[in-house]
Amino acid sequence: MTLSPTLITQFASIVGDKYALTDPAAMASHLHEPRDLYHGRSPLVLKPGSTAEVAAILKLANETRTVIVPQGGNTGLVGGQTADQFGEEVILSLSRLNRIREFDLDGNCVVVEAGVVLETLARAAAEHDRLFPLWLASAGSCQIGGNLASNAGGTQVLAYGNMRELCLGLEVALPDGQVLNGLSRLKKDNTGYDLRDLFIGSEGTLGIITAAVLKLFPQPKGRAVAWAAVESAQQALALLGQARAGGNLTGFELVAHIGMAFTVEYMPGSRMPLETIAPWYVLAEFSSSRSQEDASGTMTSVLEAAFKAGTILDAAIASNKAQEDAFWALRENMSDAQKHAGGSIKHDISLPVASIPAFIGKAAAAVNAMIPGVRLVTFGHLGDGNLHYNVTQPVGMDKAAFLARWGEMNHLVHGIVHEFNGSISAEHGIGRLKRAELTHYKQPLALDLMRRIKAVFDPNGIMNPGKLI
């Protein structure tokens, strides 16, 4: 079935012609995704301006069995926001639902629409002397709706939790055009099944999140950031334990040396914070609700004790905000830097924290046995057991030949993750990229329950088919 001109006109009449794109050039930015793995085609990109318009689109789509692909900032890394290649899927962009509806400062929460850009929300919260803690490298363009649909994580999960833990309530348009009004500001509400957490992380396959109530936190009164060199992942884990015991820890990122080497080589203005070269580095952030002195004091005593105990080889302390940002930029630019070093096969995995050193050892051996000379750009949120285990091609290997082994490499790495009772998607979701792979590792009973839940919400299968489930 192709989308008829009549139907295109009907859809367009809901949002107005201006917001119904059919011109290939206008649609282009909605059809490419950041990793360039998927190139979709679509007859129509709709940009509704209200929840009612989203609901009306879904109702018409449901009645006409038209597939809808919800799209936020189009920053997702597993193809969950992409149309397929057959050119019949309508993209529904939430970007015009970009109002912050209300700051509730007494209630420490904010009501936002799905299309609000994460960084915009974070800045607005700061202007109200509050913290909205979710933070990702794509904060400047990812949107709250996508963050919710993918249960986004990022660098502050250690202290504040992922998107599921940051959300109090949701407004959701369902495939049949009804709207679930769940914009609750309550901290406790035991009145039935947890529909909210079902939508969070469902990757647009059950309905479209149009607005949310999100938690706000006090702005920390002090922040301190350090860059430490460690000999092994095991030592990084030991430092994590020591840093946690000290209190105030809000970020703990592990970075392999090769990733830093790429960053310094390819990202203009980047430089190593330390002269000490080590196999691994840790970026640690401490925040205090009391004072700058408290944050700095906690960090200094943790680092001093760690140095004395031999846990760390060396450490640099950021002496001002610019240096703190520079340390964080080193971590956040890691993916971009890697692009300059050739093809890279990605994994977003999580493991029981204590198993990480053993996993790293076993996986390195297996991956090198499969393709000798690969460069392992391992980094991630060690405090959450979440690694971005990215495998860069050997020097001189043909990029296409390397990338052709993406699936095989994934399967090898995920098999080892599974042995350690880990997850093949820690924070990016399943999307198109890992949908087939998931069937190997998820209990068939769980997949069956998921499929039957999907049928409850979307019996006609119009919501983002081919993704997740």
Place this chain on the structure above:
Amino acid sequence: MTLSPTLITQFASIVGDKYALTDPAAMASHLHEPRDLYHGRSPLVLKPGSTAEVAAILKLANETRTVIVPQGGNTGLVGGQTADQFGEEVILSLSRLNRIREFDLDGNCVVVEAGVVLETLARAAAEHDRLFPLWLASAGSCQIGGNLASNAGGTQVLAYGNMRELCLGLEVALPDGQVLNGLSRLKKDNTGYDLRDLFIGSEGTLGIITAAVLKLFPQPKGRAVAWAAVESAQQALALLGQARAGGNLTGFELVAHIGMAFTVEYMPGSRMPLETIAPWYVLAEFSSSRSQEDASGTMTSVLEAAFKAGTILDAAIASNKAQEDAFWALRENMSDAQKHAGGSIKHDISLPVASIPAFIGKAAAAVNAMIPGVRLVTFGHLGDGNLHYNVTQPVGMDKAAFLARWGEMNHLVHGIVHEFNGSISAEHGIGRLKRAELTHYKQPLALDLMRRIKAVFDPNGIMNPGKLI
């Protein structure tokens, strides 16, 4: 349909005759619940000793359309764990699934079976120098499975979250006898719909939780507890804001004077911590990950500032562990004390925190207009917006005549809660008690989705019918 002797024998053969109770005296403790609102009848109480036995019972029940009522410590306050009056529902007690399977100290989690008593787990965690923070007045008899099925809250939610936030993974026996193996120890796992949070809070209507992985926390190095007198709920809220800003706040309970008066009058050994008589009191607890001095110091400076600012009238600081426990006992004995003052109609409600003073004012007027002279024993977890709004009968009124107005009173109070966008069940759940009431306040669409989800898991309706949905 009554349960045939043949079927009783079949069920009994799964668990062994010793653990299949049919004798009324032996079953008695399973048929009464703490508030004495429901008196159930049952032909059979089964006490399986393993997950496999639970699954086998469900499979047989499903095939024979036998209703199963899961029961933990039988401490629930909404009748969710009770059999109905027709004598055909089989009670499945989880009490023999009482092993702590494993403490994972590196991973800061513990694998426990559903029948482990909460206090037993808390003590075992303390022996491993860890904190399992969930705490309720019924901790000595409630069980982890029931805590999960009802998404229990309690006194430490402010700092650590409710049961949903304390759980990493679940093992669940489904009505068809299959077992969902979700005992994950991962902090991050975005591989599909959130089945875990669907079971948590589902009150035994979707399946039976047989085991769980729960989070552990460091034991605080210091704790400080104070009892403060305040003039109004508004002042209590102001104190909450000041205490939060000081950091380290782990408990914040509001208590109406009348509740304290009952406690002192009826609970032997109870005494008021302060000579100052005030309309309201606050129990505040501060914990520090650093030291006793830090906890005490934070608390003292909060209280001094609050006294200077006129937020509090007076305060008593517990000077040792025994006094801290005595302060907490005053709060925890409030429900028991109330029983001695006559009939009491209960409400477990939550509100947007900032609305609580306005709610208290409006509800008091309405409730007194309905039954003049009622005594309002309002107490609860103010930091979470959760009040136990308990209405004690007027002095001299006939108890039965007062209790006969339970439904009418509930409806009045819940109506006001609804006006303030609150919840009619903050932490106790819906059970039998609020099932009909829920239909007035929950969006019909949400109820419809819940019913359809129920049908996915339990198409034959054998799991705890007449509860929740």
